Amino acid sequence: MTTHRVLTALGCALTAVLATAWSGPLPPTRPATEVVTPNGVVRGTAHDGYRTFEGIPYAAPPVGRLRWAPPRRTTPWSGVRDATEPASACPQPAGEVPGGSTDEDCLHLNVTTPDGAAPARPRPVIVWLHGGGLTTGAGSSYDAHRMATRGDVVVVTVDYRLGALGFLAHGGLPGSGTFGLADQQAALRWVRAEIGAFGGDAHNVTLAGESAGGYSVCAQLASPGATGLFDRAIIESGPCTGSPDRPFAPSSVPLSTARATGSDFAAKVGCGSAHDVLACLRRVPVSRLLAAQDTDQQPAHSTPLLPGDPATAIAVGRFHRVPVLIGSNHDEGNGWAAGIVQAGYPVTPDTWPDIAATFFPAPGGAQAVVREYPVHDTDGGPVFGAAIGDADFACPTARTDVLLTAHVPTWRYEFADEHAPPLTPGTPPFPLGAPHASELPYLFDLGGRPRDLTAAQHRLADTMVDNWTRFARTADPNSPSSPHWPRHTVLSLAPDHVVPTRTAQARHHCAFWNTRR
Template identity: 85%
Template sequence: MHRALTTVGCVLTAVLATAWSAAPPTQPARPTATETVHTHDGPVRGAVHAGYRTFEGIPYAAPPVGSLRWAPPHPAAPWPGVRDATRPASACPQPAGEVPGGSTDEDCLHLNVTTPDGTGPAHPRPVIVWLHGAGFTTGAGSSYDAHRMATRGDTVVVTVNYRLGALGFLARGGLPGSGTFGLADQQAALRWVRAEIGVFGGDAHNVTLAGESAGGYSVCAQLASPAAAGLFDRAIIESGPCTGRPDRPFAPSSVPLAEARAAGADLAAEVGCGNSAHDTLACLRRVDVPRLLAAQDSDQQPAYATPLLPGDPAAAIAAGRFHRVPVLIGNNHDEGNGWAAGIVQAGHPVTPDTWPDIVATFFPAPGQAKAIVHEYPVHRTDGGPVFGAVIGDADFACPTARADRLLAARVSVWRYEFADQHAPPLTPGAPPFPLGAPHASELPYLFDLGGHPRDLTAAQHRLADTMIDYWTRFARTADPNGPSSPHWHRQTVLSLAPDHIVPTRTARTRHHCTFWNAL
């Protein structure tokens, strides 16, 4: 049972978080109206929509192919003529999941810009740069249709592709950039924004770096990266707690460089480029993408003890070694329920008899399982929600509370908890128990995922509008408050639910944070 549960957990970590976009984006018809803007690399022609414009598939770095596979990002080459930017470019290589059919195209370092109509150079708009989640193994910037955030919030939104999986985070001795190529891509995109966003109506001096799950953890990593100094002015972290730990499953985190190098050696051996190869790196660069994807681990993390990420972001933030920018941070009320439901559906029911073994599988340190079973007893045969609470509290709610406390000692912090117990489902089919507000369930309130708006009630639409107002006001002024929304107190957690947006002081108790901090 232990082996089966561990396998299920690894797969779900990489897959379930992306299942919300199982429906592929509709392929847009070629637009009847276009607009051309001029970047330093050449002109790009985007699509004109009702109230906004999109410019998709713009290169921000050279294709990381050939000798540039596992190299820091290089500048994009200028292009002749006008580049078509009316359709998304390829996602970075990944297995099938969020991107239908997956991707094997390494020419993927592109970004997408959504900007409202009526942009004028005298009135530059705040910029939000969005980093997608999905376990550092899947995802694409083009999955996030940002037109509601751009138009309602009067902001310019940039969504980014960055290298994923082994192609983004391979580590080897003597290889510059080891373990952090994906994070370096994000920094290259931010440098592009500083240089180019003005021609799209954005304010290059007012950039908010935002992301969810692995994207949120990426924001944490950039907060702690000396190389990111001066590249962004505010930070939004959704369900990517900066103080996550690699010894606990599900939540994104980083690993020591030595551990990342060991994983890199295993990958090299798996694809036939082990110690017997004359030049391991040259051998690896000749391996085709499908073979690399088949050989890589389902879990991927950036490496620290590296030039880009000198220390574990959790330790850096605890020590105050992070960029001094205002932060908006939060988690979802029932963060772990999606994973728990997936494990139950995979044939591992949570009952009083199975509960101790399930806990021991995911929390194997001596004494932990017994303490957790005592703190979270299962008395009935439908204990899935208890398992979900353990995952959510241990890996998201309590690390987020700790990150809030550490960050707030030095910068302005606003913390939320998304709590819509009837959030639209992100996965097809009926779950084994009500999921409430699980991981990623806040995203349809901010974006049209995969180009498809979710069905929301009138009250949920009001919540979506309020969340966009908070997020974009924070991007504009570093304070989410405004006359049209309930006041957000910095000293409390703002609970976000339809027609019930209220401050709460009970989040720490509700999520057993005293217990987890002691454990």
């Protein structure tokens, strides 16, 4: 018996003895909505079958001198901390977060846990990293109660620094280009230390995310600082093998490139020629920083947190050896293509060569793309969308799957509900099918509001939740309640049509794109 087990057994025996010997009145019990953590007591909210604890700090507020500093430990509190409402999202422009946010005191997380008596064994934990180009998004946007109750797991959603506040790089600044990734590691350390108080198993943690959140999982797979912080990984539409010359899929850049971008940013906000550039930057109002930053952010590699490009680390097998569930959506690129068409750039046989040259700029790339994806009429938007999705998501995901499978158990899916409920209002210029992020309403109630799903789509949602949570529990997504998912195939996820397939790479022109990496 290990020392840990001996101490645990002794502790249980001592507890039993003390309980038997106690002859006075029992001490008052805390309500089920109050949980004692190492930092203090938190009071959450009881719902029908589950409890939520929102806005729990996992690191000190990164304000003042801590703006652009690695995350520091949070200060314990006295009394009972209210955890019934989400905290402010990290600074970002208006969009997913109505009105945006300028509150830098944002390093918080939210816990959703099934209700009822304490389980015989601690529950698996899923830590969710939101998407949004590392520039927008919030953990509180993801209502995880269906995943928690149906899968009997504890779900943690995390806010981490975004935009320039999360990824600025500058000479002499420790942590350059990776502050947001460091925040994610701080949240994982909090989970290891404190999730047991919420019924979670600190030794069975799955790190999961979508889009920029999925790419963040890739980065953590390659980061020495994440060693021992998670036991499985789920990557949704965030392939690890993207590259900076692709305009849609997330990726990282060398520190030298990130520092050049940081110098330009400092100049834009009036600090480029300051005697102390960093001191000047720390005085700039958040609203001005947001106005000056790029739309999407890229972490910096060649740094202590991210010594190499995650794409290279995965390719050479230098990553944390944990089982991985990875996938993408059938029509990833259609949302971007539709937005570009609606912005006044129709895709026709005449315009397609110029559009291809803009978005696929490699030498000779445009002509090859036009030949591979011919446009024959004035409605070429879906062709453009297919090229984006294949180049930046489907084929890099397939390559990542192959590279991972050489070292760890890997399962790959493709979400393919062509009638998935839309995530944004308005009528697109062409049917979007299963575009980027369309799988999310099947796992979460986004913004706390369930999307309208048909009976068949509800069954698909249940299947996906079963697969995801079974993977978190056992490292194998197969369960008695869902169709069999064999290794070395792609599970196509569509209403009443959950089947393994081996044709995904051909359907997405991967032989073509693999020659253009």
